[in-house]
Amino acid sequence: MKNKKSLILVILLTCCFGAVLYAVKEYNRKPESLETIKEDFAISAGQLIGQYSQEQKTADQKFLGKTILVKGKINSIDITDKKNITVVLGSDGEPSSIRCSIDTLYMDKLPALKEQDSVHLRGVCTGYIPDDMGLGADIILNRCYLTEKIK
Amino acid sequence: MMKKITLALAFLALFSGINAQDKFFTKSGKIKFDATEKNSPENIEAVNKTVTCVLDTKTGNFQFAVLMKGFEFERALMQEHxxxxxxxxxxxxxxxxxxxxxxxxxxNYTKNGSYDVVVKGKLTVHGETKDIETKGKMIVQNGNIEATANFPVVLADYKIIIPQLVADKLAKTASVLVDCMLTPLK
Structure with a gap:
């Protein structure tokens, strides 16, 4: 009888310890790195722009918050400061572009890039800013990693 | 007739050129959001570095837009909540x-300097639009303008409901810091 009680106590304590350990781990969990994660969608820059230009709501339902591997040509590179680099995919004269904000943890590893380079970038889609300020429309990808650079 | 059309087009191009030079913009502006309750050991802070912002220096029109999913927290669980x-x-x-x-x-925008400004307008968050007025600063340096403002946002005004369970960790009024380095629109 005494042995049974002790066993139950040990099981209960183990469960409690496990629960506390899980809670602490979950609380301290960092956002997952996109360097190794598998993307939800792989799509060309033109196709992604096309889907957003056609019907924003449907595109948002499909892509918002999802990890996307986007393939396209660099139109420009915006460097606001050392920790804020954005690679813009699209073409001159087009009203829409894809703005890929590079992950700060990846900045040091980012190879030299220039306009017209063909690249594959993986990032999280945070949505679409329509052209209601006269600046062109943009699809925004955050925490981007360069997965491939094609000459 | 042809000459008149060419002249009109030239005038239009010149006129639109002047308009563009009045506008300053960025698509990489920063917004920091801090809803840390006083005395709470837990920092509830997020940053968004993909803010689109435009200022018309001639009229004073000022706009910014920010995608909510672009707010990043240090902890994933906080970000998900x-x-x-x-x-x-x-x-x-x-x-x-x-x-x-x-x-x-x-x-003011034609010469280097730091200028105090008052910004008034409508802020839309969580589908709710409210009038706000805040003080800010425009720092003009070498043809660029850094626009900064720090203002409080009462979460209840925007129907953002805080559960009782986390009420002691989350401030009822969040502090929002906008920092945009604006460059001339060409």
Whole structure:
């Protein structure tokens, strides 16, 4: 009888310890790195722009918050400061572009890039800013990693 | 006739050129959001570095738009709660401000200096639009303008509901810091 009680106590304590350990781990969990994660969608820059230009709501339902591997040509590179680099995919004269904000943890590893380079970038889609300020429309990808650079 | 059309087109091009030079913009502006309750050991802070912002120096019109999913926290769980439970970022993906620099002086933007401004307008967050007025600064340096403002946002005004369980950790009024380095629109 005494042995049974002790066993139950040990099981209960183990469960409690496990629960506390899980809670602490979950609380301290960092956002997952996109360097190794598998993307939800792989799509060309033109196709992604096309889907957003056609019907924003449907595109948002499909892509918002999802990890996307986007393939396209660099139109420009915006460097606001050392920790804020954005690679813009699209073409001159087009009203829409894809703005890929590079992950700060990846900045040091980012190879030299220039306009017209063909690249594959993986990032999280945070949505679409329509052209209601006269600046062109943009699809925004955050925490981007360069997965491939094609000459 | 042809000469007149060419002249009109030239005038139009010149006129639109002047308009563009009045506008300054960025698509990489920063917004910091801090809803840390006083005395709470837990920092509830997020940053968004993909803010689109435009200022018309001639009229003082000032606008910015920010995608909610672009707010990043240090901890994943906090970020998930922010988007799913409080801001409902899937339902309300964008927040924006449309307003005017009340004491706008176009001459200030032509010379280096730091100028105090008052910005008034409508802020839309979580699908709710409210009038706001705040003080800010325009720092003009070498043809660029750094626009900064720090203002409080009462979460209840925007129907952002804080569950009782986390009420002691989350401030009822969040502090929002906008920092945009604006360059001339060509």
């Amino acid at each position: 922010f988007h799913e439970n409080y801001m409902e970022s899937d339902k309300y993906p964008k927040s924006e401000f449309r307003g005017i620099v009340a004491n706008n002086n176009p001459d």
